[in-house]
Amino acid sequence: MLRFGAVSYLNTKPLIETLAGHLEGWGTLRLDLPSRLAGDLASGELDVALIPSVEYFRNQANYQIVSTAAIACRGPVWSVRVLSRVPMAEVKTLALDEGSRTSAAMSQVLLSEMHGIRPQLVPFPIGAEADEIEADALLMIGDRAMHPPRETYREIWDLGDRWCRWTELPFVFAMWVARRECLANPDTASRIEKVLNESRDEGVQCFETIAQREAAAQGLTNEDLHRYFAENLHFHLGTGELAGLDSFREKANAIGLIAPPKPNITENQPSSLPTQRPS
Numbered sequence: 001m002l003r004f005g006a007v008s009y010l011n012t013k014p015l016i017e018t019l020a021g022h023l024e025g026w027g028t029l030r031l032d033l034p035s036r037l038a039g040d041l042a043s044g045e046l047d048v049a050l051i052p053s054v055e056y057f058r059n060q061a062n063y064q065i066v067s068t069a070a071i072a073c074r075g076p077v078w079s080v081r082v083l084s085r086v087p088m089a090e091v092k093t094l095a096l097d098e099g100s101r102t103s104a105a106m107s108q109v110l111l112s113e114m115h116g117i118r119p120q121l122v123p124f125p126i127g128a129e130a131d132e133i134e135a136d137a138l139l140m141i142g143d144r145a146m147h148p149p150r151e152t153y154r155e156i157w158d159l160g161d162r163w164c165r166w167t168e169l170p171f172v173f174a175m176w177v178a179r180r181e182c183l184a185n186p187d188t189a190s191r192i193e194k195v196l197n198e199s200r201d202e203g204v205q206c207f208e209t210i211a212q213r214e215a216a217a218q219g220l221t222n223e224d225l226h227r228y229f230a231e232n233l234h235f236h237l238g239t240g241e242l243a244g245l246d247s248f249r250e251k252a253n254a255i256g257l258i259a260p261p262k263p264n265i266t267e268n269q270p271s272s273l274p275t276q277r278p279s
C-alpha cells in the first residue's frame with residue numbers, strides 16, 4: 001500500500017474530497033499539519049504527500065512533483081497572515097506558525113525584500129494563542145488564520161496578496177510530491193498522477209457541498225467558505241504558478257533559506273592554521 005499524506009486544513013478539502021475512494025485497495029490517506037507531512041515524507045514514513053513548496057526545493061534530489069493539483073493563490077489568500085504589533089518595517093522578532101514551512105520562508109523573503117529586515121525568529125506553537133506570544137509580529141496559517149484576530153494589530157499582511165502584488169506572479173504554498181523510489185514503476189507513477197488530478201477535478205466541482213458540510217464547525221458561513229475555495233485559492237499548477245515557484249526558490253535561496261549554509265572553513269580549525277592564505 002502507498003502511504004499518502006495531505007494537509008488537514010480546509011484549504012485541502014477540494015483536493016481530497018474523493019481521494020480516499022480512489023485509493024481504496026492500494027493507498028492509505030493521513031491528514032496532518034504541512035510541517036509534519038514534510039518531515040514524514042523526508043524520513044520515508046510517507047510515500048506521497050502534499051508538502052510545503054519550500055520543502056520540495058530543500059529535498060529535490062529525492063523528490064518529484066506528481067500532479068498539477070496544488071494549493072496556490074493569485075491574490076489575497078485569506079488564510080496566511082502576518083499580524084504585526086509594530087510597523088512592519090520595525091519588526092525585530094517574528095513568531096513562526098509551527099504548522100508552516102513555506103509561509104515561514106515567504107514572510108522572511110518579503111520582509112527582507114520590502115523592508116530590508118531579517119527579524120529574529122521564535123516559535124508560534126500550534127496550541128498557543130497569539131496573545132500568549134511575545135514577538136513584534138506573528139505568522140499564522142491555515143484555519144486559525146481565517147478568523148478575525150482578537151487583538152488589535154498595527155499592520156496585517158495577507159501574504160498571498162503581498163506576494164502577488166510584489167512579484168506579479170501567483171504563489172504556490174503546497175504541491176503533491178512523491179519520493180523518487182516510489183515512482184520506479186511507470187504504471188504506479190501514472191496511476192498516482194491520474195488519481196490526484198482526478199480527485200482535484202472532482203473536488204473543485206464540490207465547493208458547495210464541502211462548504212455546507214465544513215463551514216459551521218469552523219465558525220464560518222457557507223458563503224465565506226465557498227468564496228475561499230472559489231476566489232482565494234487556486235488548485236492548479238499552470239505556467240504562472242511554475243514561474244511563481246521559480247521566483248520563490250530564487251528569492252528564498254538568496255537569503256539562505258534553501259541550501260544549508262556553507263560551513264565557514266576557518267571555523268573549528270586548529271588555531272595554529274593560518275586564517276589567511278599566503279598570497
Ligand SMILES: C=C(O[C@@H]1C=C(C(=O)O)C=C[C@H]1O)C(=O)O
Nearest residue numbers: 034052079100101102103142173
Ligand atoms: C494557504 C495555505 O497554504 C498552506 C501553507 C503552507 C506553509 O506555509 O508551509 C503549507 C501548506 C498549505 O496548507 C494555508 O495554510 O492557509
